[in-house]
Amino acid sequence: MIKITFPDGSVRDYERGITGLQIAESISPRLAKEVLACSVNGETYDLTRPIEEDAEIILYKWEDEEGKHAFWHTSAHLLAEALQALYPGIQFGIGPAIEQGFYYDVDPGTATIKESDLSTIEAKMQELASQKETLTRRSISKADAIKYFADRGETYKCELISELEDGQITTYTQGDFTDLCRGPHLPSTAPIKAIKLTTVAGAYWRGKEDQKMLTRIYGITFPKKKELTEYLELVEEAKKRDHRKIGKEMELFMFSETVGKGLPMWLPKGTALRLRLEDFLKNIQKQFGYEQVITPHIGSKALYVTSGHYAKYGKDSFQPITTPEEGEEYLLKPMNCPHHCEIYKWTPRSYRDLPLRLAEFGTVYRYEQSGELHGLTRVRGFTQDDAHIFCRPDQVKEEFLSVMDIIFIIFKALDFKNFEAQISLRDPINREKYIGSDENWEKAEQAIIDACQEKGLKAKIEYGEAAFYGPKLDFMVRDALGRKWQLGTIQVDYNLPERFKLEYTGADNQKHRPVMIHRAPFGSMERFVAVLIEHTAGKFPLWLTPDQVSILPISERFNDYAHEIKKYLDSQNIRAKVDDRNEKIGRKIRDNELKRIPYMLVVGEKEAENKEVAVRKQGDGDKGVMKLDEFAKILNEEVQNMINKW
Secondary structure, eight states: OEEEEOTTSOEEEEOTTEEHHHHHHHHOHHHHHHOOEEEETTEEEOTTSEEOSOEEEEEEOTTSHHHHHHHHHHHHHHHHHHHHHHSTTOEEOOOOEETTEEEEEEEOTTOOOOGGGHHHHHHHHHHHHHTTOBOEEEEOOHHHHHHHHHHTTOHHHHHHHHTSOTTOOEEEEETTEEEEOOOOOOSBSTTOOEEEEEEEEEEEGGGOTTSOEEEEEEEEEESSHHHHHHHHHHHHHHHHHOHHHHHHHTTOEEOOTTTOTTOOEEOHHHHHHHHHHHHHHHHHHHHTTOEEOOOOSEEEHHHHHHHTHHHHHGGGSOOOEEOSSTTOEEEEOSOSHHHHHHHHHTSOOBGGGOSEEEEEEEEEEOOOOGGGOBTTTBOSEEEEEEEEEEEOGGGHHHHHHHHHHHHHHHHHHTTOOOEEEEEEEOOSSOOTTOOSOHHHHHHHHHHHHHHHHHHTOOEEEEETOSBTTBOEEEEEEEOTTSOEEEEEEEEEESHHHHHTTOOEEOTTSOEEOOEEEEEESSSOHHHHHHHHHHHHTTOOOTTTOSOSEEEEESSGGGHHHHHHHHHHHHHTTOOEEEOOOSSOHHHHHHHHHHTTOSEEEEEOHHHHHHTEEEEEETTTEEEEEEEHHHHHHHHHHHHHHHHHHO
């Protein structure tokens, strides 16, 4: 017998070899129908995999991320099974579950898979799913695995197997399809009721541009057709909210192939929006004791060799810049932290000088493959709202808590109500990708866990997601459509101070090493603005929006009065513009609504005579006629009320 401990702390005895599905059946038939996967001592298991020792168990349903992951992982295999039936000789790369659905990278040989083929593939998937095929897990030796897949001409699978350790290789079989896979999976294809293949794209094998271009097919599945319908409605709404589309309509930013791929340029209105966000954060930082610095856009290659960034990211960065001086090399700045370490070293520091909080809106450059670029969310040059706190070990928790306060202020001000926190720790087994001592890592990880507990913040722990130099706390924000974005991040780092030999003189008159906290509440200005555009559909908070008011004269005769209004609103710190185009008033109203301007002031003969304005509010229609000073007071009070909330 073995003891199974449930999340509520209760313990039951079961026979050794019991499965998660059998445990669910012992609780209730309904639970057994709903459960999709389970966690056994922290590892996600198939429901049909035997449990051989005492274990803590969690049963996952569709509502759980782990349940969706198993559902979509099995759906990826279902896609591959359908492709194998429809395209004889097709080769398979990898087919993982992703945050929303799944994909499979395939090499169809001489065939071509197009968007128009997706409905046929969907139909085959539906046919196979309805057969309720069971998925069978099998452990296999490395030699047998290579022979099996080589006999089938699966060169991509053989390459993957060659890098695996013998004794840790498993396959999954459903129907006539067998795949190299670690799992976990559903017990069968029966729960997959609604299927939608969404796009066909190209993807280099293993993400490397010097490898063959494969065909990537994306899809999503659900246990109910109603859920697929709701998802497709959200997809259509997301298209309307696409930051690239809205950014163009609102004249916020642009890209130019002549300037270079992935290098955004901010137009006047977008610049005004971005600078307002920067000023907002600068004012908060001032209250929390930060000092602004500015560092160069390039740095000596030696700087990044010292920091460790070159060893970790050098191959994926822009190549070094050589100068006429022999042996002299520079890099476009991929990170701000090494520069800030050098600022810290500029002068001797005492324990009384700490914490030292250095902040910079620093632009950095990283080479992203052209196929990965996407609007403002994936670019090659971006500005981080970066700051680095150098503090004593006894100050780490307090400083970490203060950074959390800043992030909460930002989320409240921008109406990000739905967010999750993730504590990213080292991989407990594969530790060669990290730098620094175990002792420093353990102290850094515990500091983050303690801070979250003190704040009462429920944070999910993810192993293997830490930065190479330290653990971190990431904030995942869900936007108005329920999509998850990683924005704010806080990282505790004992390692860069070691690598740069940073010191301070303690109260004992001895030299000590400071601790470094990296933080970026927005993450990057580009990505944050993209998320904000899609979250608000371009209808920014009144305090932030580039244009708060558009003044619309109904004919040229009233242009002078419209400009008088603008002058007055300027004096009241209200951002206004005059639309004095020779267009009908209906056209002007439609155009300004498209630009998401919160207020429109329509002025004609009556308004000019009485020094009044006819007010229209975005999304709320006609608000009546009022005196200009009354309108200015209402708008400024609305802004002030927003600010008072945070």
